Amino acid sequence: MIPRRTILxxxxxxxxVVGLQAVQETRRxxxxxxxxxxxVLYVRSPEFMKRAALSYNALLADAYWVRTIQxxxxxxxxxxxxxxxxxxxxxxxxxxxxxxxxxxxxxFGAVFLAEQYPSGPGRPDQAIALLxxxxxxxxxxxxxxxxxxxxxxxWERDYTKAAEWFNRASEMPGAPNxxxxxxxxxxxxxxxxxxxxxxxxxxxxxxxxxxxxxxxxFRLAQLDAMDQIAALDSVIEAYRGRTxxxxxxxxxxxxxxxxxxxxxxxxxxxxxxxxxxxxxxLAPDSPLNPLPDPxxxx
Amino acid sequence: MKVVRHIAVNVFKESVRDKVLYNLVVFAVLLISTxxxxxxxxxxxxxxxxxxxxxxxxSIFGLLxxxxxxxxxxxxxxxxxxxxxxxxxxxxxxxxxLGKYCGLVLTLLINVGIMTIAYYxxxxxxxxxxxxxxxTSWPASPTDPAMLEAIALIIVELMLVTAxxxxxxxxxxxxxxxxxxPGLWDIGHFNDDLRNLGAVTGSPAAASVAxxxxxxxxxxxxxxxxxxxxxxxxxxxxxxxxTSLYGLTYLALVVLGAAxxxxxxxxK
Numbered sequence: 001m002i003p004r005r006t007i008l009x010x011x012x013x014x015x016x017v018v019g020l021q022a023v024q025e026t027r028r029x030x031x032x033x034x035x036x037x038x039x040v041l042y043v044r045s046p047e048f049m050k051r052a053a054l055s056y057n058a059l060l061a062d063a064y065w066v067r068t069i070q071x072x073x074x075x076x077x078x079x080x081x082x083x084x085x086x087x088x089x090x091x092x093x094x095x096x097x098x099x100x101x102x103x104x105x106x107x108f109g110a111v112f113l114a115e116q117y118p119s120g121p122g123r124p125d126q127a128i129a130l131l132x133x134x135x136x137x138x139x140x141x142x143x144x145x146x147x148x149x150x151x152x153x154x155w156e157r158d159y160t161k162a163a164e165w166f167n168r169a170s171e172m173p174g175a176p177n178x179x180x181x182x183x184x185x186x187x188x189x190x191x192x193x194x195x196x197x198x199x200x201x202x203x204x205x206x207x208x209x210x211x212x213x214x215x216x217x218f219r220l221a222q223l224d225a226m227d228q229i230a231a232l233d234s235v236i237e238a239y240r241g242r243t244x245x246x247x248x249x250x251x252x253x254x255x256x257x258x259x260x261x262x263x264x265x266x267x268x269x270x271x272x273x274x275x276x277x278x279x280x281x282l283a284p285d286s287p288l289n290p291l292p293d294p295x296x297x298x
Numbered sequence: 299m300k301v302v303r304h305i306a307v308n309v310f311k312e313s314v315r316d317k318v319l320y321n322l323v324v325f326a327v328l329l330i331s332t333x334x335x336x337x338x339x340x341x342x343x344x345x346x347x348x349x350x351x352x353x354x355x356x357s358i359f360g361l362l363x364x365x366x367x368x369x370x371x372x373x374x375x376x377x378x379x380x381x382x383x384x385x386x387x388x389x390x391x392x393x394x395x396l397g398k399y400c401g402l403v404l405t406l407l408i409n410v411g412i413m414t415i416a417y418y419x420x421x422x423x424x425x426x427x428x429x430x431x432x433x434t435s436w437p438a439s440p441t442d443p444a445m446l447e448a449i450a451l452i453i454v455e456l457m458l459v460t461a462x463x464x465x466x467x468x469x470x471x472x473x474x475x476x477x478x479x480p481g482l483w484d485i486g487h488f489n490d491d492l493r494n495l496g497a498v499t500g501s502p503a504a505a506s507v508a509x510x511x512x513x514x515x516x517x518x519x520x521x522x523x524x525x526x527x528x529x530x531x532x533x534x535x536x537x538x539x540x541t542s543l544y545g546l547t548y549l550a551l552v553v554l555g556a557a558x559x560x561x562x563x564x565x566k
Contacts, residue, residue: 051488051491054484054487055357055487055518055519055521055522055524056354056357056358057525058350058353058354058524058525058528059350059351059354061350062343062346062347062350062351065343065347066336066347099525101525101529101531102346104343104346
């Protein structure tokens with residue numbers, strides 16, 4: 001029988017631990033000076049880790065993959081002015097060296113790496129290197145060649161290279177039949193919104209994870225918004241032609257019979273109109289911000 | 299054979315009394331909790347990770363049992379002086395060693411068998427609850443029977459580790475056996491490096507020694523096809539057969555070696 005006094009002491013200590021933890025929670029976490037990273041990766045050599053894993057390479061690759069997701073997601077969502085994705089590539093390199101067939105690590109890893117700062121490190125070169133590593137391990141994997149083409153298309157704006165990689169993907173075993181036309185469209189009309197839409201629609205249809213599907217839907221909504229802004233610009237031009245001045249508000253265009261109501265973007269926010277220039281933009285709180293460079297998928 | 303069976307059953311009963319089978323509870327909790335948590339932590343790779351984790355856990359739990367029970371199998375009887383009573387009975391020392399070995403292998407087989415059933419049950423449940431879009435992205439079915447090939451090779455590997463642990467326990471202390479058995483298992487994973495050493499070293503003598511060790515030391519890396527089966531890659535049955543034959547031959551050699559050493563041991 002445990003003495004009553006001991007039980008009470010144990011309960012009191014438990015309560016104290018929980019209480020102190022609750023107090024800790026309310027304090028601001030101790031930060032590091034700007035520019036100093038708290039990210040630490042003790043082992044950076046994939047070759048060493050491969051040997052040290054003995055026969056548990058795949059399990060260790062999973063652990064590094066979970067850490068990659070945490071590092072990318074945590075940094076992206078952090079309220080930090082100096083976001084540092086410095087461990088992203090080393091972690092992906094470790095993951096894919098420990099498990100050469102970890103397809104999702106190549107595919108998603110490339111998306112993470114290519115994403116522009118601050119949403120990602122903005123390293124399309126590393127994204128391409130990672131995918132090429134995957135292609136080296138699995139030379140017949142058309143999806144990796146397609147992804148390389150995609151990085152060249154969307155992030156590097158190199159449409160010749162993109163078409164070259166789509167073409168290469170189309171010649172690999174099991175490649176879908178739309179790959180060849182996509183290579184041709186990219187080469188002929190690289191950079192227009194129609195070819196961008198075609199690319200993202202293919203990503204949406206082929207995505208095997210919710211996260212990637214959401215990403216494709218988001219990009220397609222951005223393209224819709226860009227189409228709508230272009231259409232609104234021509235309406236404003238028509239108004240200016242009639243009145244000689246820019247509209248002050250959407251109500252002016254409605255009164256002129258050019259619009260039926262104030263236009264809303266695909267995310268459900270009202271578009272903004274600049275009274276001095278008549279330029280149409282997304283509302284600052286629209287989740288579709290920032291739109292891609294109009295020069296890119298114009 | 300009757301004597302061997304009696305000893306084997308007793309070793310199994312002893313391991314049950316020692317609560318060795320409790321590891322099954324840990325395995326089940328680990329697998330179920332992980333399958334729940336991973337959905338929140340990973341980006342659509344939960345099935346792969348649970349498969350990896352399950353196979354690795356079967357291997358690790360089995361390895362711990364093989365090493366930590368195997369090293370005490372003979373030593374415990376000597377330490378408790380019960381060896382005198384046992385050896386005074388009508389049985390050979392070889393039968394004693396074989397019985398001890400078979401008992402631990404039986405414990406391992408039952409452990410791995412139950413873990414395999416739990417593993418497949420969790421995978422079947424996850425496969426059943428997954429949405430069709432996610433299911434199409436999996437390289438293999440959740441309950442792919444090919445995973446049994448990996449489990450079969452894990453069993454042979456564990457049988458070999460048990461034989462090595464038993465071998466060391468016939469002439470050394472548990473502490474030394476606990477160092478030597480995992481050490482040999484560890485070295486056995488670097489067998490390919492020993493084979494390739496000749497290409498990087500300038501010394502022909504060192505290359506020959508490394509080449510010799512490559513043939514003599516147990517090649518544990520050959521038993522690992524976990525990553526292949528999880529990725530749905532075909533592992534030829536001939537590979538499983540040949541590797542199993544290698545493992546069984548090696549363990550026969552080690553058990554015979556253990557019996558030979560034990561037969562010559564003086565307990566005075």
